[in-house]
Amino acid sequence: MIIYFTAMRHKDELKQDAIIEAAIKLVNEIGFAASSVAKISKEANVSPATLYIYYKNKEDLLVSTYVNIKKKLSDAALKDFDSSLPIRDILERLWHNMFNYISLHREYFKFAEQFSNSPYNELVKKEEVEKYFEPMVRVLKKGIEQKIIKDVNHDILAAFIFYPIMSLSNSRLCKGFDNNEINIDTAFTLAWDAIKL
Amino acid sequence: MIIYFTAMRHKDELKQDAIIEAAIKLVNEIGFAASSVAKISKEANVSPATLYIYYKNKEDLLVSTYVNIKKKLSDAALKDFDSSLPIRDILERLWHNMFNYISLHREYFKFAEQFSNSPYNELVKKEEVEKYFEPMVRVLKKGIEQKIIKDVNHDILAAFIFYPIMSLSNSRLCKGFDNNEINIDTAFTLAWDAIKL
Amino acid sequence: MIIYFTAMRHKDELKQDAIIEAAIKLVNEIGFAASSVAKISKEANVSPATLYIYYKNKEDLLVSTYVNIKKKLSDAALKDFDSSLPIRDILERLWHNMFNYISLHREYFKFAEQFSNSPYNELVKKEEVEKYFEPMVRVLKKGIEQKIIKDVNHDILAAFIFYPIMSLSNSRLCKGFDNNEINIDTAFTLAWDAIKL
Amino acid sequence: MIIYFTAMRHKDELKQDAIIEAAIKLVNEIGFAASSVAKISKEANVSPATLYIYYKNKEDLLVSTYVNIKKKLSDAALKDFDSSLPIRDILERLWHNMFNYISLHREYFKFAEQFSNSPYNELVKKEEVEKYFEPMVRVLKKGIEQKIIKDVNHDILAAFIFYPIMSLSNSRLCKGFDNNEINIDTAFTLAWDAIKL
DNA sequence: GATGAATGAGTGTTCATTCAT
DNA sequence: CATGAATGAACACTCATTCAT
Numbered sequence: 001m002i003i004y005f006t007a008m009r010h011k012d013e014l015k016q017d018a019i020i021e022a023a024i025k026l027v028n029e030i031g032f033a034a035s036s037v038a039k040i041s042k043e044a045n046v047s048p049a050t051l052y053i054y055y056k057n058k059e060d061l062l063v064s065t066y067v068n069i070k071k072k073l074s075d076a077a078l079k080d081f082d083s084s085l086p087i088r089d090i091l092e093r094l095w096h097n098m099f100n101y102i103s104l105h106r107e108y109f110k111f112a113e114q115f116s117n118s119p120y121n122e123l124v125k126k127e128e129v130e131k132y133f134e135p136m137v138r139v140l141k142k143g144i145e146q147k148i149i150k151d152v153n154h155d156i157l158a159a160f161i162f163y164p165i166m167s168l169s170n171s172r173l174c175k176g177f178d179n180n181e182i183n184i185d186t187a188f189t190l191a192w193d194a195i196k197l
Numbered sequence: 198m199i200i201y202f203t204a205m206r207h208k209d210e211l212k213q214d215a216i217i218e219a220a221i222k223l224v225n226e227i228g229f230a231a232s233s234v235a236k237i238s239k240e241a242n243v244s245p246a247t248l249y250i251y252y253k254n255k256e257d258l259l260v261s262t263y264v265n266i267k268k269k270l271s272d273a274a275l276k277d278f279d280s281s282l283p284i285r286d287i288l289e290r291l292w293h294n295m296f297n298y299i300s301l302h303r304e305y306f307k308f309a310e311q312f313s314n315s316p317y318n319e320l321v322k323k324e325e326v327e328k329y330f331e332p333m334v335r336v337l338k339k340g341i342e343q344k345i346i347k348d349v350n351h352d353i354l355a356a357f358i359f360y361p362i363m364s365l366s367n368s369r370l371c372k373g374f375d376n377n378e379i380n381i382d383t384a385f386t387l388a389w390d391a392i393k394l
Numbered sequence: 395m396i397i398y399f400t401a402m403r404h405k406d407e408l409k410q411d412a413i414i415e416a417a418i419k420l421v422n423e424i425g426f427a428a429s430s431v432a433k434i435s436k437e438a439n440v441s442p443a444t445l446y447i448y449y450k451n452k453e454d455l456l457v458s459t460y461v462n463i464k465k466k467l468s469d470a471a472l473k474d475f476d477s478s479l480p481i482r483d484i485l486e487r488l489w490h491n492m493f494n495y496i497s498l499h500r501e502y503f504k505f506a507e508q509f510s511n512s513p514y515n516e517l518v519k520k521e522e523v524e525k526y527f528e529p530m531v532r533v534l535k536k537g538i539e540q541k542i543i544k545d546v547n548h549d550i551l552a553a554f555i556f557y558p559i560m561s562l563s564n565s566r567l568c569k570g571f572d573n574n575e576i577n578i579d580t581a582f583t584l585a586w587d588a589i590k591l
Numbered sequence: 592m593i594i595y596f597t598a599m600r601h602k603d604e605l606k607q608d609a610i611i612e613a614a615i616k617l618v619n620e621i622g623f624a625a626s627s628v629a630k631i632s633k634e635a636n637v638s639p640a641t642l643y644i645y646y647k648n649k650e651d652l653l654v655s656t657y658v659n660i661k662k663k664l665s666d667a668a669l670k671d672f673d674s675s676l677p678i679r680d681i682l683e684r685l686w687h688n689m690f691n692y693i694s695l696h697r698e699y700f701k702f703a704e705q706f707s708n709s710p711y712n713e714l715v716k717k718e719e720v721e722k723y724f725e726p727m728v729r730v731l732k733k734g735i736e737q738k739i740i741k742d743v744n745h746d747i748l749a750a751f752i753f754y755p756i757m758s759l760s761n762s763r764l765c766k767g768f769d770n771n772e773i774n775i776d777t778a779f780t781l782a783w784d785a786i787k788l
Numbered sequence: 789g790a791t792g793a794a795t796g797a798g799t800g801t802t803c804a805t806t807c808a809t
Numbered sequence: 810c811a812t813g814a815a816t817g818a819a820c821a822c823t824c825a826t827t828c829a830t
Binding site for chain 1: 316319351
Binding site for chain 3: 620621622623624625704705707708709710711712713741743744745746747748749750751754755758759763764765767768769774777778780781782784785786787
């Protein structure tokens with residue numbers, strides 16, 4: 001039987017968090033290639049060796065960080081999820097939640113973008129991430145059944161209802177897009193027009 | 198036409214091409230971070246030193262390759278560009294051209310995705326790339342003036358008329374999307390519904 | 395005394411010494427230009443990476459080594475320094491001490507000669523080296539005040555009382571000079587005749 | 592039979608000179624180690640390959656340059672050499688000639704200092720250089736025979752009559768020494784006092 | 789658990805030299 | 810004679826990881 005003293009557990013998690021935050025910060029600032037274990041551990045104020053207590057290796061750290069971010073994003077998106085609302089309202093709420101979360105955590109999102117466009121992405125167990133977004137998929141399916149949403153391939157729907165969020169949130173791509181409520185509303189209108197029957 | 202007045206060996210375009218292709222191939226297979234100069238030059242069957250005859254450094258090689266790809270993509274998109282056609286037809290043709298080009302040159306596109314999500318992207322002179330896509334921007338503007346297209350921020354329009362192409366072409370993201378004519382047509386319908394008034 | 399509060403491996407002074415000795419040996423044998431980090435670390439039986447634990451970079455290693463040698467030389471020269479002796483005796487003792495030290499540590503001296511004639515020399519903080527030789531400067535000044543030594547520019551005096559030691563000790567230059575007591579005495583007579591009033 | 596048209600010969604020598612001057616300049620500015628063939632040839636405005644027409648290899652270039660400089664220095668020193676003058680006057684004239692030449696050609700001298708303190712120096716055929724300084728040696732010998740100069744080892748005499756010139760001319764060592772006629776005269780007095788009987 | 793020392797293998801880049809023209 | 814292209818080997822330096830403490 002293992003007994004954790006609160007203080008110890010606390011300390012551990014602080015360190016683990018520090019490492020993750022350091023990784024995200026560095027990847028965003030200097031990129032994947034340049035973010036070495038030495039630099040990450042220095043940024044987190046721990047020894048390189050310490051990093052290997054919490055993660056099997058560098059790959060493990062990066063993949064964990066990514067999954068972590070994805071989970072947080074889905075949590076935020078599904079906050080106040082209410083399947084009894086009209087489909088459009090559900091999606092609008094999701095849309096706003098995601099925008100809010102992303103704009104509050106740009107650095108998480110930038111990391112995820114880099115990660116998901118690198119071969120590291122192949123190392124993520126797909127189901128583990130997809131399960132977080134399961135409820136959204138179900139909404140779309142219901143919409144199709146109710147003849148409210150176009151009956152087209154799921155990826156196509158996603159490309160118009162979720163992916164534009166990424167695109168618009170990406171400051172690299174959209175320097176001219178001001179991330180305010182009105183613009184976000186406007187954008188949702190387009191998204192809805194795209195998928196609605 | 199190049200005229201050499203003095204005797205010397207000429208730069209070998211085959212070699213330069215081999216280096217670019219090697220870079221693209223490797224970045225796609227093992228990722229940006231792992232694509233070292235040594236590996237790229239080995240893949241291209243040249244000495245690492247040779248690479249530095251054609252490019253100032255690694256960064257220069259990668260940026261050049263990216264700009265090159267972007268140019269080719271815009272050339273392909275604007276093939277048969279005819280501003281006298283109806284707006285919808287112009288965009289539909291652009292849409293198909295881009296899909297065709299991307300599906301024929303997945304490697305180019307995958308490279309570009311990785312590149313544009315890495316810090317290397319900041320090194321690209323934005324105007325140099327944007328000028329290629331100038332004609333498309335003008336079409337959208339005309340559509341707005343003619344009250345055919347919604348009068349919203351340009352970035353929002355782009356997020357629904359261009360960015361979904363990227364998303365749908367990205368096999369990492371859309372494993373379930375079959376890149377055939379029918380699907381592409383369907384997707385365009387959604388895009389058009391999104392932006393049309 | 396160093397107290398370590400946390401568990402860790404200590405820096406190994408033996409290793410640091412081995413690196414310095416290897417650098418000196420190699421610079422003497424194959425010259426500054428050819429003494430690469432790889433060769434130095436191999437000679438010292440450590441990994442090239444280890445060298446960078448002890449020194450910021452190659453330059454740091456070489457400069458540190460040089461300053462180190464200069465310090466040792468001045469320590470040796472000033473051994474038994476007694477300002478109450480007659481000026482001539484003080485200088486004679488300095489002269490002998492330096493000759494003795496140099497002839498016992500030819501490698502150090504040869505390294506210093508190469509170093510001080512290379513652009514690396516500009517990287518040495520001048521005061522750091524000059525402070526070691528401060529007492530000798532004071533002796534010359536006192537000699538001038540007492541009308542025992544010619545009242546001429548300090549550099550000129552140094553060129554006759556210190557620099558000939560370098561010249562005579564340099565086996566490259568003086569293959570015919572046997573470094574024995576009689577010769578050293580003789581040489582000092584000339585030095586003294588040069589500077590005395 | 593080979594016929595050289597004047598123009599051709601001229602051109603050759605210009606190039607050869609340009610290479611030597613470039614080598615000297617670069618060695619002085621960035622040091623022996625950093626002076627690569629590529630940089631030297633670029634500085635001389637020729638192709639790296641051209642350098643190998645005039646010199647067997649890099650070593651050959653550097654050694655030739657050094658011997659060249661030494662020859663020029665001895666030519667300058669022995670200008671107006673008149674063995675019928677009193678010994679002191681001969682040496683004084685030599686002394687002034689050398690100082691003048693060195694102060695007019697600091698860069699040659701700096702190169703020579705670096706070179707002679709590097710292992711490259713071993714590659715110089717000693718006789719080739721020493722023969723240039725033969726007349727000076729003969730003067731010293733005559734002085735000893737005539738009981739004007741101390742009868743001590745030749746290297747010791749050289750260390751006081753020639754080497755101080757190097758020391759005083761070396762701006763790295765003697766920042767406080769102003770290279771004017773009065774100072775040079777003063778310095779010669781010390782040199783003469785050192786060696787005279 | 790946590791550390792800084794230690795490292796072989798690798799990084800991007802430049803080297804001295806040769807080659808075809 | 811003169812060139813710029815071409816290169817394997819070397820350069821200074823950093824990497825991800827392991828080790829003893």
